[in-house]
Amino acid sequence: MDSTTRTKSVEVSLPRRGSQSSFTSKSNRHALDVVVDNVSYEVTNVKTKDRLKLLTDVSCVFEHGRVHALMGASGAGKTTLLDVITSRVTSGEVSGNGVYYGGTPATKESFRACAAYVEQRDTLLASLTVKEMLNYWAELRARNEDERVEILARVPGIIDDLNLGECADVVVGDSLSRGISGGQAKRTNLALALITDPDVLFLDEPTSGLDSATSLDIVQILKQLADSGVTVIATIHSPTSEAFRLFDSLVMLKKGRVAFAGPMNTVTTYFHGLGYEYTESFNMADFYVGAVASDDVDCVGAFAKSSAGDANKGAVRAARAKEQLPPPPQPKVTRGALSKIVTLIKYRTRYNYKNPDFVAARSAGNILFGFVMMSLFWKIGAPSGDAQEQSTQLNVASLLSMINILPSFQASGYMPSVVMERAMFYREIDDGVYPLLSYIAYKIIEEGLLAIPVSLVAQMMLFLGCAIKGNFFYFWIINYGVMSCGIALAYVCSAVAPDMDSANTLLPVYNVVQLLFSGLIIRPESMPKGWAWYRHTLFVRYGWQAQMRNHFHNGEPKVFVDDSGTAVGVSDFYGVKHSLSTNILAVFGIWLFWIVLAYVAMKNIRHQKR
Structure with a gap:
């Protein structure tokens, strides 16, 4: 087929079906060859700091309208090559003449314009x-x-x-x-890739974990996609001989080098020339993978010197010389970050709110602690005037301190949603379906909306049951701000930690430190000067100070004696500073800081190494 023309629509039918396939109906599909020209890829060993070459001088052509198998023994570099071709490597250095989609250098942008990727893991x-x-x-x-x-x-x-x-x-x-x-x-993962009707389709182990009949069904679908003009490239592991024969070409790797690249109908003849005689009693794919993995023959060196190797080099040169069509014109983007937030909320928040486990993890702790603390501190804030003796003031201060530290500890319930969604998040970011800002905003809205009724119920119990003075709105909004800070902090821990266990360790450690420096356990005047600055960074400190201002109004009886021998109230004794409004603003200012830090961490820390 002339690569400068558009492929025609081909009527096909799936196995056991007789209807025309709509995913082959694209009449203006671009005929894009994928060319890998002398590409190498190396990374640094984290422990030894040595350079490790994962791919060496890899050259091959994946022609449009064909389904191509990328094979090799475990560790041969199949998925690594696929990641390099799709610009998904996150570390290391790629060198050589490069990868091209229809004559266009492969980048994340060109990939998103014309291709789709089906991950091995179902995301x-x-x-x-x-x-x-x-x-x-x-x-x-x-x-x-x-x-x-x-x-x-x-x-x-x-x-x-x-x-x-x-x-x-x-x-x-x-x-x-x-x-x-x-x-x-x-098949659902494959359907996701077909949503945008791609010209190039990459698949990583699309048949892994499937029985032979289902695997054959998947490969037949890929074959029909190729017949419609799609360039299909798949790493494949142990397909049946029947499924293996459906592929049009084979690229075989050994330790990151090309051991064979060519049409499928030449495989048997080529390996026969190397002394490997295939018989029907063997699985064809496993036989040739085993032949290449064996050290009986230098398959890499033999291929480089063979006529098949020369043909592969010639195919690369010819494909590079073609004047292929440019990528399809891209429509003006009018659905920006806001529309992505709406979509995330529409499909994910709506169903999360219907999930009892999701709601319980965010509400049960607040309601339970609210009830326990209400019963423990029942009417503790009722005394007024001179009746607020020393023990009453201490008990109220302790209650208000715990009210502010508990939401931060309870934030551990928000971490699993980020850690467990990580694979899906990476896929969506790699495919460019939304900016990171949209994901962060969606999470804030999802958690923030649910936190409103939960915190209202818990705080109303405490406000009334414990006879808290002051304004209920301030009492609630302070707690809501501290809870929001805890959620943002949980996002940072989830982004920084490689797994759930690490995140569950990191958050409590930080919260214990917050508790120590909040001002009640150790008075600010008693803290070492080298640590005095740290309490100014803690949202629980500002939240507690705001609650103290709201309850006492700095008018409590002076029943304490400070270090200078002056009689003071509990607020001054524990170094409560600033006005009510200033402390509330400080809480929400720190919330914004943690949100920004969560954004930076998610943007720059990636635990999925490729």
Whole structure:
């Protein structure tokens, strides 16, 4: 096929189906070859600081309208090469002549313009049905309103084409809640990639964990996509011989080097020339992977000197010389960050709020602690005037201190939503479906809205039951601000920590330090001068000071004696500073600081190494 022309639409039917496939109906598909030209990739060993070369002088061509298998033994570099081709490597150095999509250098931007990637791991939202998952992804990927309508209209056809109709209204589920099957999850991930009707499709182990019949079904779908003009590139592990034969070409790697690259119909002849005689009693794919992995023959050196190796080099030169079509024109982006926030809330917040576990993790602790503290400090704030003797003032100060520290400890319930969503978050960021700011804003809105009724109920119990004086709105808004700071702090811990265990260690340690420096356990005047500055950074300190101002109004009887022998009230004794409004502003100012820090951490720290 001439690569300077557009491929024609091809009518195909899926296995066991007879309808025309809508994902092959794109009449203006771009014929894009993917070329890898003498590419190497090396990283630094973290422990030894030595340079480790993962890919060495890799050259091959993945022609459009073909389905290509990328194979090799474990550690051969298959997924690494796929990550380099798709610009998903997060460390190391790529060198050589580069990777090209239809003559255009491969970058994250060019990838997003014409390609899609199906991860090996199923990154789906457990709470959504298959149809809702596809609609969610369609709305995220749409760059303007017209495209949103167009992509959403494509969803029913994709569901039908991939034989997902029987599970369209079934929740995806996860390891703890039953949902769709493994094969249906694989097809759903493939459906997500087809949402944007890509010209190039990358897949990492699309058949792993599937039975032979389901694996064959997946490969047949890939074959039909290729027949429609899509360039399909898949790493594959132990496919059946029947599925293996459906591939049009094979690239075999050994320790990061090319051991074979060429049409599938030349594989048997080529390896026969090396002394490997294939018989039908073996699985074809496993036989050739084992042959390359063996040290009986230097397959890398043999290929480089062979006519097949020369043909591969010639194919790379020819593909680089083609004047292929540029990437399709990109529509003006009119669905910006705000629309992405709306989509995230529409599909994720709505279902999270229906999830009893999600709501309970954010409300049960607040309500329980509110009840316990109300019963423990019942009417403790009722005395007024001279009746506020020393023990009463101390008890009220202790109550207000605990009210401010507990929300920060309870913030641990907010961390799993970030840590457990990490794989999905990385996929969405890599695919460029929303800016990081949209994700942060969505999380703040989701948690902030739910925290309003929860904190209102808990704080009303405490305000009335403990006979707190002052204004209830201030009493509540102070607690809400401290709770918001705790949530933001939880996001920072989740972003910094590599796993849930580390996050669960980091947050309590910081909170214990906050408790020590908040001013009640150790009076500010008694703190070492080298630590005196630290209390000014703590939101629980400002929250407590605001609550003390709201309750006592700095008018409590002077029943304490400070270091100079002067009679003072409990507020002055514990160094409560600033006005009520100043302390409230400080709490929300620190909240903004933690939000910014969470953004910086999520942007610059990536625990998924590629």
